[in-house]
Amino acid sequence: xxxxxxxxxxxxxxxxxxxxxxxxxxxxxxxxxxxxxxxxxxxxxxxxxxxxxxxxxxxxxxxxxxxxxxxxxxxxxxxxxxxxxxxxxxxxxxxxxxxxxxxxxxxxxxxxxxxxxxxxxxxxxxxxxxxxxxxxxxxxxxxxxxxxxxxxxxxxxxxxxxxxxxxxxxxxxxxxxxxxxxxxxxxxxxxxxxxxxxxxxxxxxxxxxxxxxxxxxxxxxxxxxxxxxxxxxxxxxxxxxxxxxxxxxxxxxxxxxxxxxxxxxxxxxxxxxxxxxxxxxxxxxxxxxxxxxxxxxxxxxxxxxxxxxxxxxxxxxxxxxxxxxxxxxxxxxxxxxxxxxxxxxxxxxxxxxxx
Amino acid sequence: xxxxxxxxxxxxxxxxxxxxxxxxxxxxxxxxxxxxxxxxxxxxxxxxxxxxxxxxxxxxxxxxxxxxxxxxxxxxxxxxxxxxxxxxxxxxxxxxxxxxxxxxxxxxxxxxxxxxxxxxxxxxxxxxxxxxxxxxxxxxxxxxxxxxxxxxxxxxxxxxxxxxxxxxxxxxxxxxxxxxxxxxxxxx
Numbered sequence: 001x002x003x004x005x006x007x008x009x010x011x012x013x014x015x016x017x018x019x020x021x022x023x024x025x026x027x028x029x030x031x032x033x034x035x036x037x038x039x040x041x042x043x044x045x046x047x048x049x050x051x052x053x054x055x056x057x058x059x060x061x062x063x064x065x066x067x068x069x070x071x072x073x074x075x076x077x078x079x080x081x082x083x084x085x086x087x088x089x090x091x092x093x094x095x096x097x098x099x100x101x102x103x104x105x106x107x108x109x110x111x112x113x114x115x116x117x118x119x120x121x122x123x124x125x126x127x128x129x130x131x132x133x134x135x136x137x138x139x140x141x142x143x144x145x146x147x148x149x150x151x152x153x154x155x156x157x158x159x160x161x162x163x164x165x166x167x168x169x170x171x172x173x174x175x176x177x178x179x180x181x182x183x184x185x186x187x188x189x190x191x192x193x194x195x196x197x198x199x200x201x202x203x204x205x206x207x208x209x210x211x212x213x214x215x216x217x218x219x220x221x222x223x224x225x226x227x228x229x230x231x232x233x234x235x236x237x238x239x240x241x242x243x244x245x246x247x248x249x250x251x252x253x254x255x256x257x258x259x260x261x262x263x264x265x266x267x268x269x270x271x272x273x274x275x276x277x278x279x280x281x282x283x284x285x286x287x288x289x290x291x292x293x294x295x296x297x298x299x300x301x302x303x304x305x306x307x308x309x310x311x312x313x314x315x316x317x318x319x320x321x322x323x324x325x326x327x328x329x330x331x332x333x334x335x336x337x338x339x340x341x342x343x344x345x346x347x348x349x350x351x352x353x354x355x
Numbered sequence: 356x357x358x359x360x361x362x363x364x365x366x367x368x369x370x371x372x373x374x375x376x377x378x379x380x381x382x383x384x385x386x387x388x389x390x391x392x393x394x395x396x397x398x399x400x401x402x403x404x405x406x407x408x409x410x411x412x413x414x415x416x417x418x419x420x421x422x423x424x425x426x427x428x429x430x431x432x433x434x435x436x437x438x439x440x441x442x443x444x445x446x447x448x449x450x451x452x453x454x455x456x457x458x459x460x461x462x463x464x465x466x467x468x469x470x471x472x473x474x475x476x477x478x479x480x481x482x483x484x485x486x487x488x489x490x491x492x493x494x495x496x497x498x499x500x501x502x503x504x505x506x507x508x509x510x511x512x513x514x515x516x517x518x519x520x521x522x523x524x525x526x527x528x529x530x531x532x533x534x535x536x537x538x539x540x541x542x543x
Binding site: 127258262273274275 | 409410456537541
């Protein structure tokens, strides 16, 4: 775990992620400018750091209603604007990028941030990037596997010899600058059926699991098969961190938390996915057994601890800005995370708690 | 309410003929509802490659979006090789898994002979159910002998289509009321 800059003795890490969506506020139907949204994302990262949150990450989606297509540039700005919070991509769509260029960018961000940077590499759930960046969706799987492997190879070796199908060969290629410790934590983003989790396990790379809704027990299955696949392939699961990512909202009461966030999620999903979030499913999300972390601070603490008991994961990251949530609202909520939620979670999950 | 009638094949005339009468019946009985006819023969549609339907362009995007925006859909289909045509299956493949959630859907099938009567029941209904549609249980099945020169020549077929139209709209109206009532119980 130390290799991935995670100390399990300190308890479950709490992070925040944004997809960099740029959606109207459903209550006012107004949308802030691109510039304001990007600046607010940087400020959001600063607020998270001030509240003592462990981690902040930004994703890329290349289509309407998103604004952090150049997510590494935004992360560069965040690296400069913060001092101690860990920063990462969520996710970098490695399939349609050049792993050499990605490594150069993230090593640089790591140097600017003084060793706080990580990469979460994914395959894209929104696929606008394929056509835009000159790739075919037919190669969806193959592109990801080949480029993820190359990224790993570059991470392990400063000088790379490589040949593949989707990029020109590399002959004694020197990939510089190197990150501060010479190496970056690189995670595999996993969603959907357990097949992808098994691949991550076989490769022995840490896993970031998307848990957008539904019973926590159904996600436990992906985590179990991940660890099993790792063990069967000569990796020690105890060395491999697991993180989960999901929707989050906190307010004084669970009722208020549900009321506040539903229109943002529902209207936002209609625009980005073409379908809203069913009210029936959302209502079930309030149940302690569901992974949707929406509720009062106490409710959320109980849910996250329940998930931790099931998953034994090392990091949870919350998506709380989706669908035009205002920065003022986020300020209040980040404050609640820092003052109420995190202390309780750390208390119950850190090594000291077990002694 | 938005009703979409879809003719699911790019060849032949029987399904389109039956769907044309379905549209006429809908418009006469329910002039306030918006009726949109989608005949797959009029569009150039991609094979599904797994992307979200919003990421397609042109005809593919128009047709999928029209279906997604509908409150009720009447799917008209011929029977090819004892099943639905690939063109219609492709429409389902283009849509998200629960695309028909909160929609009332009914079926109209045309076929060469009565041998295929259970094909909609066995091949189409399970797909609609999987995609979470509220399915009108009875469907209209029309044989070759009921058509002549692109016209329906069996009066019973008109009566059956009229009943299908009524059943579809009554169920859709009722479902919307149920949905409104149900939504009230959630305070978000």
